[in-house]
Each structure stands twice: as structure tokens, then as C-alpha cells.
Amino acid sequence: MLRIEDHDRQRCRPEFEATLLDDLEDLGFVPDEPPIAWFRDRKPLPWRQSDNDRTYATAIARLRDQGLVYACDCSRATLAGRPASGGDGGTAGGREWRGPGCPGGCVSRGLPLDVAGVAWRVDLGGGSEAWRDLALGDQAGDVAPAGDLPVRDRHGNWTYAMCVVVDDLRHEIDLVIRGDDLREATPAQIRLGALLGRAAPPRFLHHPLILRPDGRKLSKADGATSIRELLAGGMPPDALRGRASAALGLATER
Ligand SMILES: [Zn+2]
Known part of the structure; x- marks a missing residue:
């Protein structure tokens, strides 16, 4: 199955999609569904994220109804402005901060969601998730190592990390093979999938x-x-x- 993950409307362009399709065809990859020609027609498709705004809005609305979505106006300055404590944390100027939540404690601030310039995060509930990676063996990690998962950025884009969880659920994807740079996102995605009603997470292989x-x-x-x-x-x-x-x-x- 071929899916175009063009959730970022500021960065994605039809010509980038055309180049990607050219590369896949030149490499000899033929999707089972849909035919590559359907993408080239530029008609709305369930497999192109930018055509499915309502799908993501509906999924997040369910979480909003459960009180799990909150607005966050934190910036880099929020993190950098935290008092230094001599920790070994991964921030530029401020003290180390670990999730859950966000650096500014927005989960309990009750900021309005439907205004411009705020990100939306999902309250994942803290803790960790474990999985048996098909390449790496038993893995486990915090669901919010750098804060609760942003599901919409401050520009109004749905985030990659959220869109793929919704898509993997609706497309019935049960095997995810992807680069090791996404391994740290896996616990949050397993938790988000469960919150969205997924009975069991997909199998993962991080290469x-x-x-x-x-x-x-x-x-x-x-x-x-x-x-x-x-x-x-x-x-x-x-x-x-x-x-x-x-x-x-x-x-x-x-
Ligand atoms: Zn915040």
C-alpha cells in the first residue's frame, strides 16, 4: 500500500509527490493499492494525508470529547527560560525537563484550543510502553520523553506522529518497517493508538x-x-x- 504522508501544508508540494512517484517507479516498486496513476491524476484519495483533513479532525475530536487534548503555547524560550540545575538535560539554556505534559505545564492551564498560534497535545497519561521489535528485540520507552505528543502544530498542521497512527488504524496496517530515527516516537504512538481504540499495536521493525x-x-x-x-x-x-x-x-x- 502506498500512502503519501504530506501532512505539512507549508512544506509539501505536488511536484515533490511527482518526484517521489518517479523514484518509486524507477526503483521497481509497485503498490498493491492504489495504482500509482491514481496519485498522478491528483484526485482526492484516502491514501494522501492532505486529502483527509476531516479524518484526522474526527479522530482528535473523539479525544477532545474525552478531555485528553490540550492547547500548548510553549516555545523554545519556555524551555530555555527554566532555571539551570546542573543536570545533564538535553536543553539549551534551561534545566532538564522530562515529560509527561509540556515544559510550561499547559495541561492544567485550560488554554483555549480554537485559537491561532497554539499547538495541540494529547495527554498520554505518562508511564511507558513496551514492544518486541522485529530487528532489535524487546524494547520499552516513556510515552512522553520530551513531553506529550503534539497532534497539531502551531500553524494548524496535523503532525506526522499523529497522522500515521490514525492511518495505520484505518488502513489496517499491522507491520511498520521504518528507520531507527523514529524509534523514540514508538511508545507514544502505541499509547495514542490505544486511546483511539486500536486493540493491539502493529508489529514494528526499526532499521x-x-x-x-x-x-x-x-x-x-x-x-x-x-x-x-x-x-x-x-x-x-x-x-x-x-x-x-x-x-x-x-x-x-x-
Ligand atoms: Zn506547553
């Missing part, structure tokens, strides 16, 4: 990322070679898929 030697992400600016360039240079699609899989430990190189 390593292909990084620069110094551990940073690959980027075009640093001269990293793109899939498109490798294919244009004559590398067969199956060889490229195989090399990428082997580099991630998902397949063995023969």
Missing part, C-alpha cells in the same frame, strides 16, 4: 540509517549521491535495492 562516516544524515549539500543519480548512472534497480538492504542489515550481499 539502521545509512549515515555519513561522522554519523550525520546524508544530504545533497554534502555531495551525497541520490537514488536518481545512481539509476541514471546505469545501476539496475534490483541491484540498488539489494545494496541498500544489505547496508541496513535487512539482507545479505551475495
Whole structure:
């Protein structure tokens, strides 16, 4: 199943989607549903997040009715302005802050939700969630390591972390394979799924990322070679898929 995760209306563009579809086709990926041509037609589809605003609004309205959604007007300054305590925390100027909630204690402030410029968070209830990762084995983590999950940002965009949970539920996705950079989000997503009525979480497999030697992400600016360039240079699609899989430990190189 192919889903276009273009929840961020400020950043996503139809031409980016077209490029992504080109890359998938050039790599030889053929979705079971829907046909790639349906995306190219630009008609509204259940598999394109920007076409499904009401779906996310309805899901979050259910949580609002249960009193689980709160407005948060915290900024970086809220965190940086906290008094220093000599902790080893991961903030710039302020003292270490760990969830649940948010740095400014907005969960108990009762700020209005339907105003511009505030983010929405879901009160996940604290604690932790555990799962058996298909690559990493038994895993567990706090549901709010950096605060309760934002479900809508201050610009009014639904967040990636929330949209995929709603989509995985309605699309009946039971296997999530994704990069290790999303592993820390997993406990919150398991909890949110349960709050939305999901009986059991999907199975997860978190794979390593292909990084620069110094551990940073690959980027075009640093001269990293793109899939498109490798294919244009004559590398067969199956060889490229195989090399990428082997580099991630998902397949063995023969
Ligand atoms: Zn806040």
C-alpha cells in the first residue's frame, strides 16, 4: 500500500509527490493499492494525508470529547527560560525537563484550543510502553520523553506522529518497517493508538540509517549521491535495492 504522508501544508508540494512517484517507479516498486496513476491524476484519495483533513479532525475530536487534548503555547524560550540545575538535560539554556505534559505545564492551564498560534497535545497519561521489535528485540520507552505528543502544530498542521497512527488504524496496517530515527516516537504512538481504540499495536521493525562516516544524515549539500543519480548512472534497480538492504542489515550481499 502506498500512502503519501504530506501532512505539512507549508512544506509539501505536488511536484515533490511527482518526484517521489518517479523514484518509486524507477526503483521497481509497485503498490498493491492504489495504482500509482491514481496519485498522478491528483484526485482526492484516502491514501494522501492532505486529502483527509476531516479524518484526522474526527479522530482528535473523539479525544477532545474525552478531555485528553490540550492547547500548548510553549516555545523554545519556555524551555530555555527554566532555571539551570546542573543536570545533564538535553536543553539549551534551561534545566532538564522530562515529560509527561509540556515544559510550561499547559495541561492544567485550560488554554483555549480554537485559537491561532497554539499547538495541540494529547495527554498520554505518562508511564511507558513496551514492544518486541522485529530487528532489535524487546524494547520499552516513556510515552512522553520530551513531553506529550503534539497532534497539531502551531500553524494548524496535523503532525506526522499523529497522522500515521490514525492511518495505520484505518488502513489496517499491522507491520511498520521504518528507520531507527523514529524509534523514540514508538511508545507514544502505541499509547495514542490505544486511546483511539486500536486493540493491539502493529508489529514494528526499526532499521539502521545509512549515515555519513561522522554519523550525520546524508544530504545533497554534502555531495551525497541520490537514488536518481545512481539509476541514471546505469545501476539496475534490483541491484540498488539489494545494496541498500544489505547496508541496513535487512539482507545479505551475495
Ligand atoms: Zn506547553
